[in-house]
Amino acid sequence: MAHQRSKRLLAGVAVLALPLALAACGGDSGGGDDQATSGATTFTIWDYENDDSAMGQAWAKAIEIFETEHPDVKVVTEDQTFEQIQKNAKIFLTGDDVPDIMEYNKGNATAGQLASQGLITSLTDVATERGWDTTLPASIQTTAKYDEQGLMGSGDWYGVPNYGEFVGVYYNQDAFDQLGIAVPTTFEEFEASLKAFKDAGITPLATAGAEYPMGQLWYELVLHYGDRQLVDDYQLFANDVDFQGDAFTQATNKLDEWIKAGYIASDSAALTAEDMGVSFIGGTYPMMVSGSWWFGRLVEEVPFTWGQFLFPGNDLHPGSSGNLWVVPENAKAKDLAYDFIDITLRPEVQEVLGQAGGLPVAGDSSTITDEKTRELTENFENILGDDGLAYYPDWPVPGFYDVIVSELQSLINQSKSPTEVLDGLSTAYFEGKTDLTEG
Template sequence: MRISTRRWAAVGTAALLATATLTACSSGSGGGNSDSKTLTVWHYESDDSAMGQAWNKAIEIFKTEHPGVKVDVEHQTFEQIQKNAKIVLTGKDVPDVMEYNKGNATAGQLASQGLLTSLTDVAKAKGWDKEVSGSLQTTAKYDENGLMGSGDWYGVPNYGEFVGMYLNKDLFAKYGIAVPTTFDEFEAALATFKTNGVTPLAEAGAEYPLGQLWYELVLHYGDRSLVDNYQLFKSDVDWQGDAMTKATEKLDEWVKKGYIASDAAGLTAEDMGVSFINGTFPIMVSGSWWFGRLQEQVKFDWAQTLFPGNTLHPGSSGNIWVVPTNAKSKTLAEDFIDITLRPEVQNVLGEKGGLPVAGDTSKITDPKTAELTQNFADIVKDDGLAFYPDWPVAGFYDVIVSQLQSLVNQSKSPAEVLDGLKGAYESGKTDLLGS
């Protein structure tokens, strides 16, 4: 897999120097867009993940159906796109279709700034609004302020995702620990591992994983009204209230007890995943996007479960395909998106544990994949999707990472961390809502 770090640097520099104004945001594939003979696709899925295998299938189909078109696939990293998309997409050297993170602070921000093409007309014409229905549309639509859930289509999700737990069952068996089904049992398991000299939680403070563990704890102590206030601004968030305080203090307690390694603050998600795959840690709290890779690489007995005792879980429809306003081949991009929703691609997702939105679940025969899919189905049935902690406001991802690194380093107290989060959240909320 080629990671185009140098391309990001070059394109970002060119974008910063550009003086041309953005073209008007088009609606659908019309607007006189004259496609080139190249389709440029950017995504950040590894080739052995469920999504990576599905996208490769979609590219294969696209090439067959568009024999005169060159397909240029560039693998980025999540961090590169997260940090640089706004700068890159103001230039002219942009992808035609790009995988992007959904939510107010990411896709919503780009949409409100005119950097993404409205897909409302093509969604109706191609039937995407029927295939991607109900709550799965929440992350596809954004209003003029960039708030998700209403307005035009600016992205198309074609899989689901959620955060749960991956367990090394061999290590659980070695120390005589039962798979926990309640929060108390979970904490008891953490304590037993530590007593036996094993750091129980694989973690990464330099990227998203630690923030998702913190949010699991917030959801453990919170409820749906807190999610609505936090994510959709239905009311004010009490940052020093019961849920936020208990969650942050609990994470601090786990750090002090050594349930999280002291060097976790500087580790990446890849570091975390590799350490779990290698059998170093018994527990990894992270997303369904790891499933395909674990299926391919893990050599021990393992399982995927929901976070014990929670009725709400981080998760949503998956990342979305977006078409930049300055894309040169918008019609080709729309054709590619449409292919990703076809049964032959969706069924690859399902077979590999990718939680398809339009696949045939009867095709799933692998027990672990069926377990993962059932866990997601249970969350959706119970209205348990609570989105992600960094979604509400622009730039909040970096703030969460920084503040929780301070907690792991023990340079800030839980109250100080919450104050830091509150300041950035409230400022971003004001920027979004204008009040």
């Protein structure tokens, strides 16, 4: 049967009584109980994906399968926006009018907070029963687990991702061919290509200092000089991080060197991610270091021959799972939610993701017919195979995104030295870490 899709506005939920949040903290976190799950005739899904996106298409396939297997259940999907759910989740999840399953962002400041406050259901037992703990690669599982403090990477499962994302290098093949520059496969060749373009009067790297791209370029360099232990220390607080240590110092010095050499435009401190993308699409810059989320747009808009490669010389790359499916603690049909999650990991749904460039986490790139989409997915599979996802530089503590943007803008403008930038990052990082772990 056709499912119902509607739009619910959550802007007014803030008028709910805030003390309700306290009532959720002692909730059952078993995840496998039968209370309020059997005999449900309605199953409600909240998500914020566009229907035409890879995820939207995959969810539609999952719903189709779900309806076939649960003919007596009415599926209701309610469109939200990322901002609505991000702002209001902690309030609306304390009530009884909650979805049975919900798309939510991963990380300490998002899913971790809901988990620590008892607002979403522990899925650990279900993950074992259904085999999700063996289906999903280790670095994907990291974003699904949160401890009692809501810190990512250990503890119980509180969400399940079924697609991924990563940062790599997009390049203008025509520009490379025009100057006879080979597409780089090593870090040394990458730097040589930067110099060759600059020597020809072309600024090689499209980036943006006013938003996330510059921070991700910096983090690529940190990962180039670092290792998995550094990622665990930085992202998961396994050990203290030394921002004046080798990896952070070498990376920040190298970025400073590239800025001084003119590999990055002097006005990029004020540019947004959209500015960066438009300039690459327009052919102004021959390379852009950014995420797989640009892929679909580049396919549609780029007028030249282009390609993609992983950041040369790196075993680790910025990236993660996509958003999580979480099950509210007050959901009335948890068993149906578990069935739906299971369906999203099946080959036929993962294949829909793959064909549309959605980076399936349990798919097979060999089934993808489009060459560029298959290349994108193979790059992601190579990262997963090497346990190479290293998450994003702003993830460790709330508010760190703005600090990274500001400090790297200062580096672009040459108003701060690399040492001063690292001091600024270190101060904010450790203050945020203290708030999370001791607050």
